[in-house]
Amino acid sequence: MRQVVRSGDYDLDLEELVIExxxxxxxxxxxxxxxxxHGVLRMVLEIEGERIVKATPEVGFLHTGIEKTAENLxxxxxxxxxxxxxxxxxLSNNLGYVLAVEKLLGLEVPPxxxxxxxxxxxxxxxxxxxxxxxxxxxxxxxxxxxMYAFDLREGILDLFEEASGARMNPSxxxxxxxxxxxxxxFEDMCRRFLDRVPERIREIRNILDENPIWLDRLKGVGxxxxxxxxxxxxxxxxxxxxxxxxxxxxxxxxAGYDEFEFDVPVGENGDCYDRYVVRMEEIMESxxxxxxxxxxxxxxxxxxxxxxxxxxxKHEVRQSMEALIHHFKLVSYGFDVPAxxxxxxxxSPRGEIGFYVVSNGKNxxxxxxxxxxxxxxxxxxxxxxxxxLLADMVAIIATVDxxxxxxxx
Amino acid sequence: xxxxRRQREPYTGGAEAMAYVRDEIVPALVAAFGDGVVPLExxxxxxxxxxxxxxxxxxxxxxxxxxxxxxxxxxxVDYLPRKPRFEVVYHLLALPQLWRLRLRVPVEEDEAEVxxxxxxxxxxxxxxxxxxxxxxxxxAGHPNLxxxxxxxxxxxxxxxxxxxxxxxxxxxxxxxxxxxxxHAPKLPGDPPGTAGLPGGAKGGK
Numbered sequence: 001m002r003q004v005v006r007s008g009d010y011d012l013d014l015e016e017l018v019i020e021x022x023x024x025x026x027x028x029x030x031x032x033x034x035x036x037x038h039g040v041l042r043m044v045l046e047i048e049g050e051r052i053v054k055a056t057p058e059v060g061f062l063h064t065g066i067e068k069t070a071e072n073l074x075x076x077x078x079x080x081x082x083x084x085x086x087x088x089x090x091l092s093n094n095l096g097y098v099l100a101v102e103k104l105l106g107l108e109v110p111p112x113x114x115x116x117x118x119x120x121x122x123x124x125x126x127x128x129x130x131x132x133x134x135x136x137x138x139x140x141x142x143x144x145x146x147m148y149a150f151d152l153r154e155g156i157l158d159l160f161e162e163a164s165g166a167r168m169n170p171s172x173x174x175x176x177x178x179x180x181x182x183x184x185x186f187e188d189m190c191r192r193f194l195d196r197v198p199e200r201i202r203e204i205r206n207i208l209d210e211n212p213i214w215l216d217r218l219k220g221v222g223x224x225x226x227x228x229x230x231x232x233x234x235x236x237x238x239x240x241x242x243x244x245x246x247x248x249x250x251x252x253x254x255a256g257y258d259e260f261e262f263d264v265p266v267g268e269n270g271d272c273y274d275r276y277v278v279r280m281e282e283i284m285e286s287x288x289x290x291x292x293x294x295x296x297x298x299x300x301x302x303x304x305x306x307x308x309x310x311x312x313x314k315h316e317v318r319q320s321m322e323a324l325i326h327h328f329k330l331v332s333y334g335f336d337v338p339a340x341x342x343x344x345x346x347x348s349p350r351g352e353i354g355f356y357v358v359s360n361g362k363n364x365x366x367x368x369x370x371x372x373x374x375x376x377x378x379x380x381x382x383x384x385x386x387x388x389l390l391a392d393m394v395a396i397i398a399t400v401d402x403x404x405x406x407x408x409x
Numbered sequence: 410x411x412x413x414r415r416q417r418e419p420y421t422g423g424a425e426a427m428a429y430v431r432d433e434i435v436p437a438l439v440a441a442f443g444d445g446v447v448p449l450e451x452x453x454x455x456x457x458x459x460x461x462x463x464x465x466x467x468x469x470x471x472x473x474x475x476x477x478x479x480x481x482x483x484x485x486v487d488y489l490p491r492k493p494r495f496e497v498v499y500h501l502l503a504l505p506q507l508w509r510l511r512l513r514v515p516v517e518e519d520e521a522e523v524x525x526x527x528x529x530x531x532x533x534x535x536x537x538x539x540x541x542x543x544x545x546x547x548x549a550g551h552p553n554l555x556x557x558x559x560x561x562x563x564x565x566x567x568x569x570x571x572x573x574x575x576x577x578x579x580x581x582x583x584x585x586x587x588x589x590x591x592h593a594p595k596l597p598g599d600p601p602g603t604a605g606l607p608g609g610a611k612g613g614k
Contacts, residue, residue, distance in 0.1 A: 060558040067543075068567055072574050103453050230479045230504055233532030244504060245419040251507050252423035264419035342453045343500060343511065345481075356484055356498060369484035371500070379535040408558055 024048045030393070032061045038135065038397060039404035041378065047390055055385040055393070057378050062408040070368040074334030075101055076175055078365055083169045085370060086406035088131055091124040092348035093406075094173040097368070099254055100344035100355040101175045104337050107309065113177035113302040114256050119190075119293040120163070120172060121255070122286040126197070127156040128349035129279045129286075136276070136398040137208065140217050145204055152200050155193040162186055176310050177303035187294055194294075197287050205280060218273040222384040222396035225270060232383060233376035236351025237278045238400055242270035248347040255346075262289050272399040279401075308335055334363040350374045350401055372406040424454065426507040431456040434475065434508065442468060449513070455500075457511035465514055466524040469499075473529050476503040477510065480530035483537055485544035489570040494518040495546055499526070516546055525551040543568035 031042040040061035046054040066085055070078040082097045083090040095117055102109065109117075134149035157167040163182050164170035172179055208214045224234070226242040239246055247264045249257040265281030267274030303310040311330055312323040339361040345354045351373030358367040377400050384396050435456050439446050445464030449457045460468050481500040488494060495516040502509055514523055525548040527534040537548045538557040545566035548554055556563060565572055 060556075060560075063558040065567060068572075068574065227478075231531050233479055233481065233530070246504055247419050250419040250421050252509075340452055341457075343455050352481065354482055354500065356482070356500070358486055367486045369482070369486070369498070371482035371484070375535065375539075376532050379532065 025053065028390075032058075038402060041397065041402065041404060041407075043393065043397075045385075045390070045393065050389050050391075052385045052388050052390060052393065055382040057381055059375075059378060059404065059407050062404045064405075064409065066409045067368055067370060071365055073365075074363050075337055075365060076330075076334055078368065079173065079175075080169075080171045082368070082370075083171045084405065085372070085409055086348060086350065086353070086374070086403050087169065088403050089124050089128045089349045090169045091120050091172060092128075092346065092353060093370075094171065095121050095255060096344050096346045096348070096353050096355045097357070098173045098175050099346065100342050100357040101337060101365075103342045103344060104340055104357065104359055105175070105309070106338075107176055107304055107306070109177050109304060110301045111298050112181075112300045115293050115297050116178055116182065116302065117173060118255050118257065118260070119290055119297070120160075120170075122289045122293070123156050123159060123190075125286045125349045126283050126290075127153045129283050130156075132279060132349075132398075132401045133204065133276075136395075136401075139394050139398040140214060142207065142211070142214070145207055148200060148204050148207075152196065155196065159186070159190055159193060162189060174303065174310075176306065177301070181302045187297070190290070190294060194287060194290055198284070201280065201283055201287075208276075215273065217392075217395050218271065218276060218399070220269070220271050220273075221392045222272045222388060222399065223270050224380065224384045228383050229270065229380065232380035234351070234380045235373050235376070236347065236349070237282060238275055238351065238377055238380075240265065241267035241274035241278045243268050248345050248352050252345055254344070260289055260292050272395050275399040275401075336361060336363050337365075345371075348373060350403060350406070351377060353406075370406075370409060372409060374402040374404070374406045378402045378407055420505050420507055423507045423509070426503075427454050427456060427509055429506075430508045430510055434510070438468070438471065441471060455509050455511055457513060460512050460514050462514055462516060462523045465512070465526065466529075468512065469526040469529045472501060472510065476506055477501040477508065479504060480526065480532050480536075481509075483526075483533055483540055485540040485546055485568065487544060487568065487570045492517070495521060495544060497523055497540060497546060521545060522547040522549055524549050527551060542566070545569065 025046060025048050028045045028047055029042065030045060032040040042058040042061070044056040044058060045052050066081050069081050073081065079094055079097060082093050085093050130149045130153040134146040134153070137145035137149070160170045160172070161167045163186060164172040164179060224242060226244050229239050229242045230244065235246070243266055245264050245266045248254070250264055262285045265278050265285065267278050307323070307326045312326050316323040317327045337359045339359050341356065341358045343354055343356045345352050352371070353373050354371030356367070356369035356371070357365060360366040381396060381400055384400070385393060388396065431451055435448050435458060438458065439448055442464055445461045446468060447459040449459055451457055479502040481502045484498045486496045486498060488496060493515040495518065497514045497516055499512040499514070500509070501512065516523055523546065525533065525537055527537060527548075528550070534552065535557065537551055538554060540546050541548060541554050542556045542559050543566055555561065559567065
């Protein structure tokens, strides 16, 4: 027996919702357009009553060919498309890419640029976790948390706008430093924002932590063991919720994280609730890192003093022939990067994002392979959904925090 | 119940771990597999070896048994016009030892096929589908080698270097190419006979 139920009166090749089956077992297709799938994920579920027997994620609906596009842009231009992969953490993507290219070039960025990068990536982590928190709470049924979380995230986006001019896809980092120095008064603005964070996070945790509905929906739901998580390539907060204290910032320090003091929050059970707590704790660790970064922000340049990499300052371009030539060359041709392969891993809000960058010595990347953490996390979801209730699917997808710009690239 | 978390010491010391892989594990791997494994230079910390496609399954099993429990990534690279044209690149990680190792498997264009490692590391299953989808490299023994990012009926493999950037539609038929050609507008002051030429009044080709 095959019964096709269509929602809406338009004609589609893909069935919006297919119910078919023999006896108690049926197949249910959820998505790709479904509010709880956080983007465009299609889940093909085999269910027996309310129990999920088998789940198969289908991805690719947001494939935009970013890796191919990056191969056809100069090294510096490629930053803008890499920005748009994980659209909730564009600066983490930026950082991974520029660090990889800087490794190939053998560049050392000035201390001010290094610490500003760290500051902005940590702000980005907070923003990403806050958005995750708001949408997850909404999925589980708590509307007010969405408002609290987005209000705080708004403050971070304002900071991004102040520094880079863009709220969502700042493309703020450059190979060799950052695009421009932070404006006057930015540090105070940042401090004023940070002052709001602990109180607000406390408020949100007061709402959620011991809320019976929240606990019912998340505790013991979507459990994955540490061994399974490692075997399926799960990283980031999802792995740490299983009790594995693996954090790239500690394990393979980059961008000066080894000089800063922070802890790695770890869960125990690997369920949805632990993933929630780990992220909440991580927001506070990012808060600590931002405070430290602001306190020890040195003065100085924010780009390397290498005219073959960094644009000359405007006043020089107006007076010096050489500076004009450098300017022209950098804007039109870019710069060559020595041939080689490099893998740069870093801790994005979703886990280990890896950039495998191959150069053939020319002004464009030969290959930018991106290891998206969300890609692997999505394909570990069937393990978490085994035997779960149909309604738990929503909680599991939400707490795994996939971003499909990055899964599909 | 809430807020109490067991704080475990995070894993640290990745740099020393990679030095250990370079000095201890890679020589052992080479000794075990002979010609099938060639150690490569390691310019940026991460040790790497070249593995012959025929040996990959055995090498993967060997490494898994020695602690490389996470397959971080599988990716393809097209080195056109080099021969062998493709390379499949595996990044491995061992937790908690923090060893990292990169396997590079050269693949010929004619028989673009390597054995799957999805039976060793389940995370490979999805990543190998992506390599098949975008590069057209087959993985022998893969349980479900179908397209993952592109539509199922897509023709071609977009990340190959000879695949046009704007997709197959970029190769326009002749009449469409003519229609899309740039025609400069006739401007006052243009010499007679120059209108419509690319480059306008300057009469370039």
